[in-house]
Amino acid sequence: MERTQQIKQFIEEQFLVEFGTDVTAQDDLFKTGVIDSFGYIQLMKFLEEEFALQIDDEDILTNVLVSLEAIDGFVASKLVGTR
Numbered sequence: 001m002e003r004t005q006q007i008k009q010f011i012e013e014q015f016l017v018e019f020g021t022d023v024t025a026q027d028d029l030f031k032t033g034v035i036d037s038f039g040y041i042q043l044m045k046f047l048e049e050e051f052a053l054q055i056d057d058e059d060i061l062t063n064v065l066v067s068l069e070a071i072d073g074f075v076a077s078k079l080v081g082t083r
Helices: 003-015 037-051 057-062 068-082
Strands: none
Touching: 003 037, 003 068, 037 057, 037 068
């Protein structure tokens, strides 16, 4: 499964939303009420495990990722950095 699709599927299943119907890939997931701070931590944990990423506190605090596009871009940049 493609990276973007994996992230999208996790968010849809974990937070019970549907992209294209409830939210778009560009929507702020905090402002739309999809995720809260606890959900954000769950999402970061998923990204670490699914993509074998090292996400540190600085990443979480300085790169608050609010949309599917931003999250996907962050994962892509971290993966490039690991290769």
